[in-house]
Amino acid sequence: MAEKHFKYVVLGGGVAAGYAAREFAKQGVKPGELAIISKEAVAPYERPALSKAYLFPEGAARLPGFHVCVGSGGERLPPEWYAEKGIELILNTEIVKADLASKTLTSASGASFKYDILIIATGSTVIRLSDFGVQGADSKNIFYLREIDDADKLVEAIKAKKNGKAVIVGGGYIGLELSAVMKINNFDVTMVYPEPWCMPRLFTAGIAAFYEGYYAKKGVKIIKGTVAVGFDSDANGEAVKLKDGRVLDADIVVVGVGGRPLTKLFKGQVEEEKGGIKTDGFFRTNVPDVYAVGDVATFPMKLYNEMRRVEHVDHARKSAEQAVKAIKASEEGKTIDEYDYLPYFYSRSFDLSWQFYGDNVGDTVLFGDSDPASPKPKFGSYWIKDGKIVGAFLESGTPDENKAIAKVARIQTPVESLDQLTKEGLTFACKI
Ligand code: FDA
Ligand code: NAD
Numbered sequence: 131m132a133e134k135h136f137k138y139v140v141l142g143g144g145v146a147a148g149y150a151a152r153e154f155a156k157q158g159v160k161p162g163e164l165a166i167i168s169k170e171a172v173a174p175y176e177r178p179a180l181s182k183a184y185l186f187p188e189g190a191a192r193l194p195g196f197h198v199c200v201g202s203g204g205e206r207l208p209p210e211w212y213a214e215k216g217i218e219l220i221l222n223t224e225i226v227k228a229d230l231a232s233k234t235l236t237s238a239s240g241a242s243f244k245y246d247i248l249i250i251a252t253g254s255t256v257i258r259l260s261d262f263g264v265q266g267a268d269s270k271n272i273f274y275l276r277e278i279d280d281a282d283k284l285v286e287a288i289k290a291k292k293n294g295k296a297v298i299v300g301g302g303y304i305g306l307e308l309s310a311v312m313k314i315n316n317f318d319v320t321m322v323y324p325e326p327w328c329m330p331r332l333f334t335a336g337i338a339a340f341y342e343g344y345y346a347k348k349g350v351k352i353i354k355g356t357v358a359v360g361f362d363s364d365a366n367g368e369a370v371k372l373k374d375g376r377v378l379d380a381d382i383v384v385v386g387v388g389g390r391p392l393t394k395l396f397k398g399q400v401e402e403e404k405g406g407i408k409t410d411g412f413f414r415t416n417v418p419d420v421y422a423v424g425d426v427a428t429f430p431m432k433l434y435n436e437m438r439r440v441e442h443v444d445h446a447r448k449s450a451e452q453a454v455k456a457i458k459a460s461e462e463g464k465t466i467d468e469y470d471y472l473p474y475f476y477s478r479s480f481d482l483s484w485q486f487y488g489d490n491v492g493d494t495v496l497f498g499d500s501d502p503a504s505p506k507p508k509f510g511s512y513w514i515k516d517g518k519i520v521g522a523f524l525e526s527g528t529p530d531e532n533k534a535i536a537k538v539a540r541i542q543t544p545v546e547s548l549d550q551l552t553k554e555g556l557t558f559a560c561k562i
Pocket of ligand 1: 141142143144145146147167168169170177178179180181223224225226251252253254275276277392395423424425426440441442443444446474475476477478
């Protein structure tokens, strides 16, 4: 089998890979120097589209419409762009072995790729119910969503089971976004999750109450405090057995019970921390010439003086850019500033759209109109620690208002009275 050699290899063809390619092109890369190796069949795209517009019944997003870097307002990079720049896109190629000592990657079909500098951008994979031994969890009616192939299978099932019943397992990002989009597709939707409220890793009870109320108003049924323990399938679909004894009928089951960073190729070869590959503020690992970015990286979050891993698109984009800038600077004997990241997460469902900046620790206040029955609800939350705002959440903010909440979370504006903050609400951030 032929062996290929590149100066730079990005392993993974997702969000971080696409933004890394653009940064390489900006900084200057010669034809043949850079390769992106991906097990997916398509050039890097904005993964968030898969749980949103990709699944719309009408006017659905399709490639090439959402190749990177359109998600951050940039120019779209279709496959031709890589060809023009002499960046090799090696698609449909799964790397099954990585030998960091000899700087060699080996694909499932036995091809070898050598590199001088490697950027690991393998992202996450889904946690499967079969991982916990849930009975019948490998049924063909059960869907997961990570890559475009998964989304295509779901689109086919939505068409085949028109106006059917969907059970959504999990109350996190996938759970909330998929429940909404299945409802938009006119499915009868039931969400099931173990916690007392949805999205507990970010939402307070007050925030969650709004979304649960809004979803109920849209006709989504919510079953909390229990889990799916087994599935029985027959020609009519799936019987979803819950731990509390209830059984739900479903034509389609979508599972979103979390992600797991894809680090296993590198086990024992690179230092890990908090489930990810440990890096410094330039995304360098402890192995010379090996970088890790996006979902797989555990990096120093300067703002909180703590090592963190972030599974969101904004960080995937920015960490990739930072790593490429650092690589290019070091080649020229220069240095750049350390990564100084302000966490930014967002989601959209139905006609709702929220943004969150900062850290969700400490006391919280809820402000604004969070009544799901209101014609135009608009509300938010602040998190306050040691007398300073450390996190801010806003539903239905304008671009300027979102900028304002980002600013208070970044500069950690001091707060004198929580009552006053509740009363002022968004005005507090907007006047800073
Ligand atoms: P990403 O998963 O994008 O890419 C990894 C790539 O590596 C894939 O192409 C994969 O095939 C490839 N790969 C892995 N192992 C390989 C191997 N051994 N050989 C070859 N290729 C390999 N975030 C957010 O902030 N807002 C949002 O709305 C959403 N929405 C959203 C929807 C859905 C459906 C998902 C799954 C995720 C989101 N996210 C999100 C999260 C966000 O998409 C995620 O954090 C980034 O895609 C991470 O970027 P990476 O490049 O690290 O991984
Ligand atoms: P998540 O971590 O957001 O949510 C997992 C949820 O699974 C938990 O909240 C819980 O409700 C549920 N759960 C856990 N164990 C369960 C069990 N045994 N039975 C039933 N429910 C159980 O993960 P996700 O929603 O699967 O998302 C996967 C990945 O994709 C994450 O990295 C996420 O950040 C990313 N993503 C992000 C966005 C966004 O940022 N808008 C959108 C979609 C996906």
